[in-house]
Amino acid sequence: MSMAPPTDPSKSVAGIGPERVGVLLVNLGTPDTADTRGVRVYLKEFLSDPRVIENQGLVWKLVLNGIILRTRPSRKARDYRKIWNTEKNESPLATITRAQSEKLAADIAGDRVVVDWAMRYGNPSISSRVNALTAQGCDRLLVMPLYPQYSAATSATVCDEVFRVLASMRAQPTLRVTPPYYDDAAYVEALAVSIEAHLKGLSFQPDVIVASFHGMPKKYVEKGDPYERQCMATVEALRKRLNLEPAKLLLTFQSRFGFDEWLQPYTDKTMERLAKDGVRRVAVVTPGFAADCLETLEEIAQENAEIFQHHGGEQFSFIPCLNDSEVGMDMIRQLVLRELQGWI
Numbered sequence: 001m002s003m004a005p006p007t008d009p010s011k012s013v014a015g016i017g018p019e020r021v022g023v024l025l026v027n028l029g030t031p032d033t034a035d036t037r038g039v040r041v042y043l044k045e046f047l048s049d050p051r052v053i054e055n056q057g058l059v060w061k062l063v064l065n066g067i068i069l070r071t072r073p074s075r076k077a078r079d080y081r082k083i084w085n086t087e088k089n090e091s092p093l094a095t096i097t098r099a100q101s102e103k104l105a106a107d108i109a110g111d112r113v114v115v116d117w118a119m120r121y122g123n124p125s126i127s128s129r130v131n132a133l134t135a136q137g138c139d140r141l142l143v144m145p146l147y148p149q150y151s152a153a154t155s156a157t158v159c160d161e162v163f164r165v166l167a168s169m170r171a172q173p174t175l176r177v178t179p180p181y182y183d184d185a186a187y188v189e190a191l192a193v194s195i196e197a198h199l200k201g202l203s204f205q206p207d208v209i210v211a212s213f214h215g216m217p218k219k220y221v222e223k224g225d226p227y228e229r230q231c232m233a234t235v236e237a238l239r240k241r242l243n244l245e246p247a248k249l250l251l252t253f254q255s256r257f258g259f260d261e262w263l264q265p266y267t268d269k270t271m272e273r274l275a276k277d278g279v280r281r282v283a284v285v286t287p288g289f290a291a292d293c294l295e296t297l298e299e300i301a302q303e304n305a306e307i308f309q310h311h312g313g314e315q316f317s318f319i320p321c322l323n324d325s326e327v328g329m330d331m332i333r334q335l336v337l338r339e340l341q342g343w344i
């Protein structure tokens, strides 16, 4: 008679132990170091994900390894250094996601609930944190992908990675995932309050507010990704809440990458057009990002501010993401507690 193999206690807790609930906040990922090597390692992992670049065929492998990973990392490392948290020697995305996790823990963690955070690419990895949670006795796991609008390139790949980690476990924790929250009243209210508070503190009032979302190839949406629709729904809800006409709160898409057509209108082209059309004051909000990162702090607050001013614009103000602000944390807590119902 063959014996069952011994179970690895760090990977197997269901049905034994203190039966805790783990809450894992997950954002995209970021390099460990703001140098060419660190950015290359990060980009290689990111851009090898078929949820991000769907055609991972030979041509892409040649382009990625032969061109992109030889040229982009040094340029992007320079950009990362412009926004790096030098005190903690880490990227702002890491600093802010940790702060969100710590503040949520201060509110809801205890004997029954453990809160942690992870990155889909880079560190801390999803596998290291899921294993740490199960080792602490969590036999139930709530994963919160920190993306208000669902896309396969972001939310789905978080789940893919969690499922891969669980696939190696004999006794898996029971899993829940928070749904996209693009039209959730708590999210729309938090955005509106943060926009209003920011505008109150300005020495000018913007002629136009631009809501800029991370873009994606148009063909992903044509194949059925609901991302664009959810971005539109967020902006529509914000217009209603702030009582703004469509021309006063625009929706644009940023961060174009590669040669395919991406979702439009593009943020950089819109900045240029607005300035050329005589708009002198703009404010930009980035509701698709749960935390400030390279794409907001460098691409919007620096690059797009320069584009606007270069073409004749005068005042440009970037409205920070919800981050670990009071209203932002209220929202995360509400969404998490709602999904924990019946568990705690």
Ligand SMILES: C=CC1=C(C)c2cc3[nH]c(cc4nc(cc5[nH]c(cc1n2)c(C)c5CCC(=O)O)C(CCC(=O)O)=C4C)c(C)c3C=C
Residues within 6 Å of the ligand: 028, 029, 030, 031, 043, 052, 053, 072, 076, 091, 093, 147, 151, 153, 154, 214, 215, 216, 217, 227, 255, 257, 288, 289, 292, 293, 294, 295
């Ligand atoms: C085909 C490529 C990409 C898709 C699709 C994509 C979607 C997407 N991304 C975010 C959020 C973030 N992206 C960030 C950086 C970033 N994104 C891409 C490419 C795609 N993103 C690249 C190559 C990079 C790295 C920087 C660069 O080389 O240009 C970040 C910031 C990370 C940081 O370290 O600060 C975030 C956040 C969303 C929401 C999204 C959905 C459509």
Ligand SMILES: [Fe+2]
Residues within 6 Å of the ligand: 214, 255
């Ligand atoms: Fe991205």
Ligand SMILES: [Fe+2]
Residues within 6 Å of the ligand: 255, 294, 295, 299
């Ligand atoms: Fe960018």
